[in-house]
Amino acid sequence: MFVTIITMAIELNEFWSRLVQAGVLDARRCKLLTQQYQEASGGNSPSQADEIARFLVKKKVITPFQSDAFLAPQPVELRLGPYLIRDPKTAAPFGRFAQAVRTTDGAIGILLRAGIENPWLEKHAAIDAPNLQPLAADIIGDYQAVFSAIGEGKVLSRRLSDQAWSTQSVVSLGIKLASALSVMHDADIVHGAVRADRVWIRDDGEAILLREPSGPALAMSQASLANDWLETIDDPSLYIAPELLLSPGNDSGKSSANSGNTDQSIPTRSSDLYSLGCLLFRLASGRYPVVGRTTEQTLGLHATEIPIELSTAIEQGEKGAPLYRVLAYAMAKSPEARFADASQLATALKAVGTEVGRNKRSEVPATAAQATSRSPEATASKEKRKEKKQASTKSGNVEPENPQPTVPPQPMMRSRRKRKSRAPWVLGGLAGVVVLQIIALSLMDPTQPVVRRRAEFVPPAVIPRVSNRAVRESVVSDATKPKQASSSTIESDEYQLVQDQRLLYAPPSQTAANPITLDLLPPGPAMVVSVRLADLQKSTFGQSMLDAFSPDLQSIIDSMVKRMGVSADTVSRATAAFYSGRGSDPIEVAVSVTLEQPQPMQSLLKVWDVSAARTREGQTIYVGDEPNSDAYYLPLDQAKEKLIDRFAVGSIDSISELASIDGEPIPLPRSLKSLWDATDQDTDVCVLVSSNFLFADGRSLLQQSMPQAIDPLRRLLVSHTSAFLLVADSPTQSSDTQQVYSEIRFSALGGITGASLARLVGDRIEQWPEWADQFSAAARPDKSWQPLARRLPAMVKFVANRIRVGVDDRTAVANVYLPAIAVPQISLGTVLAMNTPVGGIADADKVDGELLTVDQILDRPMSVSFGQESLEFAIDAIKDSLGQQLPSGNKVPTIQIIGGDLQLMGITQNQQIRDFAKQDLPLRQVLTDLVVAANPDKSATGPADEKQSLIWVVTGASDDRQILVTTRQAAQTKEYALPPEFQP
Incomplete structure (x- = not known):
């Protein structure tokens, strides 16, 4: 992929510029690293590019290969779409791959x-599970960039020795691999090469089952097929089942145990x-079960030889070693005698782990059988065992009478705290209340899964038009049997709706999409909300929404109008872009405004x-006298004419950034652009959101509007989507028969297809009615909306029965037409339900006791428990648990991960924390x-150890205290006061 790089001295500024252009650093981090270099070199500034390059390599900011590339006299292209090459050389079995980092998430x-023509890759990429190799494919030019975020580590075969593993270690790994296999098998994919060189052990200890998506699984083919993506390190014959022949390309043609059918x-x-x-x-005993002098002999031994550990464990029954009893059934010579599926094997291994831990039963010593015994005594003993089991032995296969292993029943596992049933709907920024009914298209996640399917929706006798075109009403005499329309009865420019629940509704506009322009906005938004403000203000439907959400929605519009400096009825379209905030503000917003009619420039400047x-x-911008005042940008051509119908408003920094690109349309990441291209200039409301932003900097939007939706939304969106688009289009005329069109589109994460995501969305929608019934039975709504709460189950079922889910241009889509008269009540009921905890009344103003300070909350006991979460989601879990245990009226303090500080030390927010359970301990x-559990250096003896890089600190004044998760090095640089726990 790359040629040899010859390095020589280049200018220091050029070196920094190349790092920024490649996406390795931004300007702020360049300055910070320069300061760190000066501190490390006694105050001296770097004078040569190679000096700072060596420093960055030492800090693990760049790799040695990247250093050579950035120092080369001619720039070397390291970017392939969203990926940055770290090194073109990768150790086996990844010799065909390059080391890379995904710039979107690190x-x-x-x-x-x-x-690009590989159906097997698409099939593999459609499934994702813990401990299964992740796969993501992006079309880049004429090829597919296949990326696998496996992290840093080694294959298991590079970590093996003759020393046996502990039983608990073998069981733990076996459960993970069996669970990963179960997911593949459920997707009708056979692995075909489960062995030590197909297990990746990350540096943090996590195990990943590698897979071969280049084609179908073939026995014994990994060592010979030149097209395989993964190389072979381990001998496949040491793991191959006796019923499998050698691959057709092998000279022997068949094993000694089987012949005939090549299938x-x-x-x-x-x-x-x-x-x-x-x-x-192999892990439990320190040796392979059978080893021959040749491949053919090894395969023959698989069919005839039984390791003594397995036969002894079976003979001893319940007294036998439980792990070997389980392995005896997994390795039975006959396929019919093995476990029925991988999940059954995982269950048996869990029982083994529990039994060994409870009884503290020691393992079978490795010295008891260093190899399959060849001594005369062992041979005679083996023959006696074979004669004793002759009735249950077929062709040398040991088949116990009971095909299930004799292991204790599955113990009661520690369960997580049951979450209260919540309907995951979300308020999407400034225009959220207008599109609440469409957010409900895919996000239901009740505590208990609902398996019964909803009743089939019976279409009405008259199929209403759902297009702005002048088409005839299609009348069907029998609602369940629509008449077939012939070509002679339909004109060429008309459309006929098919009453098929498998098809999406046609949107109101049948013309080609004319996406909403994204000019006059600063680059890099994480969320975009675009509203046809004047039309909504004037329409009957818009007024009904304002009445339903009065006074909150009107106050939002009023504050927005005040910032724009023009009345709402003069704004044709307002497009607000949301960004990660600077300083103490988590969110920054800039607005692009299009007026109905041009206005004199001087009058606007005066206002x-x-x-x-x-x-x-x-560049010219327009600012006020106050330091924190808004700034405005006017298009250059309109500023010359002194007649303005478009302008932008935002902070001075953001508007200055907008002016630097002359207000040109901004680029979007691929996941966002593919969604935004589906918008239309005539659509009333469009909300584009990056999923991660919604639960990071944008989390306050959910906390202020729909706090009960945060957890279930996060589980769906963060795990399966990179972004989503909400669309709502209201009728232009007031009528009882008019309908509101709503649509939601999801951009799937890498490794998830649009079809699989659409199925997930459809399954969630089918569970809505059950959630509504649970909410109605368990919640205690405030008296002010109890009548509406009683009608909520019927309204939810009404919506669920009319939603259609499908795939459009490889994007998961759900859409619906709802009566305009019903939308305000459905939306209001949604918002109120999302502010009503199940079992109680939400009242933010109610205070049971005194308001606690951050320091008091830190000393307050709390409880939290989870099985496995990343550092980011673990913080969320702590905040969620803390919020449920604080006295009413107290808010959870800000607990924020400073990702930039962690990144400088090579720590990611995806650090995994397992089996975290704390009971009645101070926060x-x-x-x-x-942070001790997530610390990358496991040799640290405790929080006070200097090797404990990951720490937390409390910053801010008394009225603005917040908790930051950072590093010890960053705390020293920024002069944060270390809590007593971390002081040496």
Whole structure:
């Protein structure tokens, strides 16, 4: 992929520029690293590019290869779409891959360029599960960039020795691999090569089952097929099931145990279990179950030889070693005698782990059988065992009478705290209340899954028009049997709606999409809300929405209008872009405004009370006298004509950034652009949101509007989507028969197809009625909306029965037409439900006791428990649990991860924390235990150890105290006061 790079001295500024252009650093981090270099070199500034390059390599900001590339006399292209090459060379089995990092989230992994015609890749990428290799594919030019975020580590085969693992370690790994296999098998994918060189052990200890998505699984083919993406390190014959032949390309043609049908060479789910059993046996005993002098002999031994540990465990029954009893069934010679599926094997291994932990039963010593015994005594003993089990032995296969392993029943596992049933709807920024009914299209996540399907929706006798075109009403005599329309009865320019629940509704506009322009906005928004403000203000539907949400919605519009300096009925369209805030503000907003009619420039400047100013780049913007006042940008051509119908308003920094690109349309990341291209200039409301932003900087939007929706929304959106688009289009005329069109589109995360995401959305929608019934039975709504709450289940069922889900241009889509007269009540009921905890009344003003300070909250006992979460979501879990345990009227303090500080130390927010359970401990102790568990250097002896890089601190004045998760090095640089826990 790359040629040899010859380096030589380049200018220091050029070196920094290349880092910024490649996306490795931004200007702020360049300055910070320069300061760190000066501190490390006694105050001296870097004079040569290679000096700072060596420093960045030492800090692990860049790799040695990247250093050579950035220092080369001619720039070397390291970017492939959203990926940045870290090194073109990767250790086996990834010799065909390059080391890379995904710039959108900082994930480290491997990258391969492949052809675009590979149905197996799409099939593999459609499934994702813990401990299963993640796969993401992006079309870049004429090829697919296949990226796998496996992190840094080594394959298991590079970590093996003759020393046996502990039983608990083998069981833990076996459960993870069996669970990953179960997900593949459920998707009708056979692995075909479960062995040590297909298990990746990350540096943090997590295990990942690697897979081969280049084609179908073939037994014994990994060592010979040149098209395989993964290289072979381990000998496949050491793991192959006895029922499988050698691959057709092998000279022997067949194994000594099987002959005839060549279809037997194709791996199966059962053969995967056998291979996994061989791998676990290798770890538990320190040796392979069978080893021959040649490949053919090894395959023959698989069919005839039984390791003594397995046969002894079966003979001893319940007294036998539980792990080997389980492996005996996984490695049974006959496929019919093995476990029925991988999930059954995982369950048996869990029982083994529990039994060993409870009884503290020691393992079978590795010295008891260093190899399959060849001594005369052992041979005679083996023959006696074979004769004793002759009735249950077929062709040398040991098949116990009971095909299930004799292991204790599955114990009661520690369960998580049951979450109260919540309907995950979300308020989308300034225009959220207008589109609440469409957010409900895919996001239901009740505590208990609902398995019964909803009743089939019966279409009405008259099919209403859903297009702005002048088409005839289609009348159907029998609602359940629509007449077939012939070509002679339909004119060429008309449309006929098909009453098929599998098809999406046609949107109101049948013309080609004319996306809303994104000019006059600063670059880099994480959320965009665009509203046809004047039309909504004037329409009957808009007024009904204002009445329903009065006075909150009107106050939002009033504050927006005050900032724009023009009345709402003069604004044709307002497009607000949301950004990660600077300083103490979590969100920053800039607005692009299009007026119905041009207005004189001088009158606008007078209303805004601003005057012309110059940016550092020399562009003209208009600002007020106050330091924190808004700034305005006018298009250059309109400023010359002194007649304005478009302008932008925002902070001075954001408007200066907008002026630097002359107000040109901004680019969007691919996941956002593909969604925004589906918008239309005539659509009333469009809300584009990056999923991560909604639960990071934009979390306050949810907390202020729909707090009960945060957890279930996060589980769906963050796990499956990168972004989503909400669209709402209201009728132009007032009528009882007019309908509101609503649509939501999801951009799936890498490794998830639009079809699989659409199925997930459809499944969630089918569970809505059950949630509504649970809410009605368990919630205690305030008296002010109890009549509406009683009607909520019927309204939810009404909406759920009319939603259609499908795939459009590989994007998961759900849309619906709802009567305009019903939308305000449905939306209001949604918002009120999302502010009503199940079992109680939400009242933010009610105070049971005194308001607590941050320091008092840190000393307050709390409880939290979860099985496995990333550092980011673990913080969220702590905040959620804390919020439920604080006295009414107290808010959870800000607990924020400073990602930039962590990144400088090579720490990601995806650090995994497992089996975290804290009962009645002060919050400060909970946070301390969390950062200790997530610390990358496991040799740290405690929070006070200098090796404990990850820490938490409290910053801010008494009325603005917040808790930051940062690093010890950053705290020293920024002069944060260390809590006592972290002081040496």
